Amino acid sequence: MATNTYVLVHGAWHTGAELDATAERLRARGHTVHCPTLAGNRPGDDRARTGLEDAARSLVDDLEQHQLQQVRLVGHSYGGMVISRTADLCPQRLARLVYVNAFVPQPGECLNDLVPPHYTALFDGVAAANGGAVMLPFPIWREAFINDADGALAQQAFDRLNPHPYKTFQDPITLSQPMAACPLPKSYVNCRMDSALPQSLGWHPRLSERLGLFRYIECSGSHEVWFTDPAAIAAAIEQAGRD
Amino acid sequence: MATNTYVLVHGAWHTGAELDATAERLRARGHTVHCPTLAGNRPGDDRARTGLEDAARSLVDDLEQHQLQQVRLVGHSYGGMVISRTADLCPQRLARLVYVNAFVPQPGECLNDLVPPHYTALFDGVAAANGGAVMLPFPIWREAFINDADGALAQQAFDRLNPHPYKTFQDPITLSQPMAACPLPKSYVNCRMDSALPQSLGWHPRLSERLGLFRYIECSGSHEVWFTDPAAIAAAIEQAGRD
Amino acid sequence: MATNTYVLVHGAWHTGAELDATAERLRARGHTVHCPTLAGNRPGDDRARTGLEDAARSLVDDLEQHQLQQVRLVGHSYGGMVISRTADLCPQRLARLVYVNAFVPQPGECLNDLVPPHYTALFDGVAAANGGAVMLPFPIWREAFINDADGALAQQAFDRLNPHPYKTFQDPITLSQPMAACPLPKSYVNCRMDSALPQSLGWHPRLSERLGLFRYIECSGSHEVWFTDPAAIAAAIEQAGRD
Numbered sequence: 244m245a246t247n248t249y250v251l252v253h254g255a256w257h258t259g260a261e262l263d264a265t266a267e268r269l270r271a272r273g274h275t276v277h278c279p280t281l282a283g284n285r286p287g288d289d290r291a292r293t294g295l296e297d298a299a300r301s302l303v304d305d306l307e308q309h310q311l312q313q314v315r316l317v318g319h320s321y322g323g324m325v326i327s328r329t330a331d332l333c334p335q336r337l338a339r340l341v342y343v344n345a346f347v348p349q350p351g352e353c354l355n356d357l358v359p360p361h362y363t364a365l366f367d368g369v370a371a372a373n374g375g376a377v378m379l380p381f382p383i384w385r386e387a388f389i390n391d392a393d394g395a396l397a398q399q400a401f402d403r404l405n406p407h408p409y410k411t412f413q414d415p416i417t418l419s420q421p422m423a424a425c426p427l428p429k430s431y432v433n434c435r436m437d438s439a440l441p442q443s444l445g446w447h448p449r450l451s452e453r454l455g456l457f458r459y460i461e462c463s464g465s466h467e468v469w470f471t472d473p474a475a476i477a478a479a480i481e482q483a484g485r486d
Numbered sequence: 487m488a489t490n491t492y493v494l495v496h497g498a499w500h501t502g503a504e505l506d507a508t509a510e511r512l513r514a515r516g517h518t519v520h521c522p523t524l525a526g527n528r529p530g531d532d533r534a535r536t537g538l539e540d541a542a543r544s545l546v547d548d549l550e551q552h553q554l555q556q557v558r559l560v561g562h563s564y565g566g567m568v569i570s571r572t573a574d575l576c577p578q579r580l581a582r583l584v585y586v587n588a589f590v591p592q593p594g595e596c597l598n599d600l601v602p603p604h605y606t607a608l609f610d611g612v613a614a615a616n617g618g619a620v621m622l623p624f625p626i627w628r629e630a631f632i633n634d635a636d637g638a639l640a641q642q643a644f645d646r647l648n649p650h651p652y653k654t655f656q657d658p659i660t661l662s663q664p665m666a667a668c669p670l671p672k673s674y675v676n677c678r679m680d681s682a683l684p685q686s687l688g689w690h691p692r693l694s695e696r697l698g699l700f701r702y703i704e705c706s707g708s709h710e711v712w713f714t715d716p717a718a719i720a721a722a723i724e725q726a727g728r729d
Numbered sequence: 730m731a732t733n734t735y736v737l738v739h740g741a742w743h744t745g746a747e748l749d750a751t752a753e754r755l756r757a758r759g760h761t762v763h764c765p766t767l768a769g770n771r772p773g774d775d776r777a778r779t780g781l782e783d784a785a786r787s788l789v790d791d792l793e794q795h796q797l798q799q800v801r802l803v804g805h806s807y808g809g810m811v812i813s814r815t816a817d818l819c820p821q822r823l824a825r826l827v828y829v830n831a832f833v834p835q836p837g838e839c840l841n842d843l844v845p846p847h848y849t850a851l852f853d854g855v856a857a858a859n860g861g862a863v864m865l866p867f868p869i870w871r872e873a874f875i876n877d878a879d880g881a882l883a884q885q886a887f888d889r890l891n892p893h894p895y896k897t898f899q900d901p902i903t904l905s906q907p908m909a910a911c912p913l914p915k916s917y918v919n920c921r922m923d924s925a926l927p928q929s930l931g932w933h934p935r936l937s938e939r940l941g942l943f944r945y946i947e948c949s950g951s952h953e954v955w956f957t958d959p960a961a962i963a964a965a966i967e968q969a970g971r972d
Binding site for chain 3: 679
């Protein structure tokens with residue numbers, strides 16, 4: 244079996260550490276895996292001023308610093324915004340883009356353009372009250388994000404989240420072309436129990452089909468399958484990322 | 487693991503007895519489980535005059551008689567109408583509502599408002615010819631309701647069904663508020679092979695999203711998974727019902 | 730368990746041989762299984778002139794030659810066009826129609842009426858340059874048709890495909906009635922990772938619901954599950970085909 248280089252890019256409120264259990268499964272299969280933490284989600288980062296471009300540039304820095312080549316670049320949720328921009332900034336390092344229930348923006352869109360209005364209204368209020376940092380209320384996390392966990396795991400995982408710089412949800416993305424025109428191979432992994440977005444305004448096919456020709460892979464589990472079933476999401480990422 | 491109290495509320499044409507195999511799986515996990523039979527589906531009940539309010543009141547009586555508290559109230563199909571009304575009548579006894587491919591009405595709707603017109607036309611004719619009781623023709627049962635069974639099980643299960651009081655499909659429900667505004671926690675279990683409603687006018691997300699914030703759980707199997715895979719639906723109900 | 734007679738009808742670019750691995754699983758369960766190759770896909774067939782009616786007549790010839798009765802007639806993809814016409818030509822030999830991610834035409838439609846315009850444009854060009862025979866470019870095959878395979882299997886399966894007579898995609902079908910009115914029992918098998926058609930213009934429910942009352946069966950895998958998981962598709966076909 245071919246072994247590849249994977250870079251797993253976390254979503255909002257997460258760091259690379261939350262993807263470690265999944266990375267371990269991929270490493271056990273012989274792959275090289277990096278789980279960088281994006282600018283804005285590191286301890287001490289300025290939550291009020293870090294924007295989407297900062298986050299993407301920090302990912303590019305990480306790829307360059309480790310001199311990674313032929314990378315399968317995997318973005319989860321908000322990470323889809325970041326990998327889309329990264330595909331513009333350093334395509335020469337990438338072999339494939341893999342979106343895991345991730346946002347696929349059109350040029351000039353921001354993340355908030357892609358979520359239901361009741362989320363935006365909620366986030367606006369939370370960020371205004373917390374110096375530009377947004378958190379997810381526990382009931383939404385527990386019911387809609389990590390619906391496949393038991394109560395203890397839901398709480399334990401929630402306790403690991405960090406305040407997220409809201410500016411990254413508001414900044415329009417700079418893309419030289421729609422993702423459908425991006426010549427890199429692309430995959431979309433859809434976890435069947437993901438209800439972080441309502442299904443009628445959901446990940447797949449609404450956002451996946453913006454990729455043009457792409458490889459579709461299903462996985463069991465919720466939006467937070469990284470906590471609830473790392474083996475399943477690792478297997479799906481391998482199916483999505485291989486040549 | 488926490489153990490809870492579950493009350494499983496059957497759908498049209500069924501009684502509590504058909505949910506016993508599923509209840510046994512939940513009991514084996516330490517839970518307390520009741521499977522009452524609603525007014526209208528008991529031997530000798532007046533199929534011509536029993537309505538939705540009678541069915542809901544009979545469920546409330548059952549909860550009160552057994553002095554149940556902190557109930558995870560699970561409704562299947564037509565049972566979704568009944569648990570929705572029950573949430574209005576005795577919320578103080580309930581910890582969570584769990585809909586299993588179940589109807590979620592808006593205030594003033596009846597079940598017939600939520601099914602395709604060809605079902606209503608069929609039911610009208612059958613009920614008119616049978617003193618207000620409605621039955622499902624075997625071919626619809628076999629192909630669209632219990633599609634995952636073999637022929638012998640499909641027939642055996644069909645033989646256990648009882649004529650259903652059609653008035654319960656026609657009575658508009660009384661609800662003090664839309665279910666989305668009901669403050670009880672809510673879950674929706676969706677069996678992936680359920681085709682009792684056509685998918686384009688289906689259970690999820692059309693009816694599930696009426697719950698507002700809810701926990702989404704998928705299960706394998708058809709509308710009649712109680713007969714074809716009690717272990718699977720018991721596991722899904724536990725995922726849906728736990729805190 | 731009842732044993733039945735199955736005839737598996739391949740899709741475009743395939744022959745009966747590619748369905749053999751699946752047929753073997755059904756035979757191991759006691760069933761009789763035929764996998765004929767349709768006119769137009771046999772070595773030496775005239776790819777420029779073979780049309781849909783020729784393909785259907787060749788299937789009828791095969792059923793008659795082997796004097797098959799009570800056939801569960803299974804059509805995959807383009808094979809759905811062929812079995813729909815065959816149900817009109819010799820219904821007396823058939824017990825049930827089983828569509829496996831297959832086209833369900835209305836009277837007078839051709840296959841090209843049922844695919845996205847970008848496919849038709851692509852096929853037009855390829856067929857014009859190849860004497861009326863159409864092939865699938867490898868990247869589309871690999872990403873959208875056999876998305877669940879590894880690279881080696883994707884290539885190996887691609888090497889077995891044969892040029893397909895494009896006229897069979899262009900010929901309007903002759904049907905005496907819409908398939909919903911056809912009195913034969915019908916089933917639809919949907920492979921959950923099938924992305925040969927975009928989901929927003931997909932197999933199920935868009936095409937399946939044209940069958941009227943039908944039995945819905947889900948299967949894991951992609952459009953080319955015959956290569957990637959013959960055991961899974963054989964089990965689904967048995968669920969779909971039994972009485």
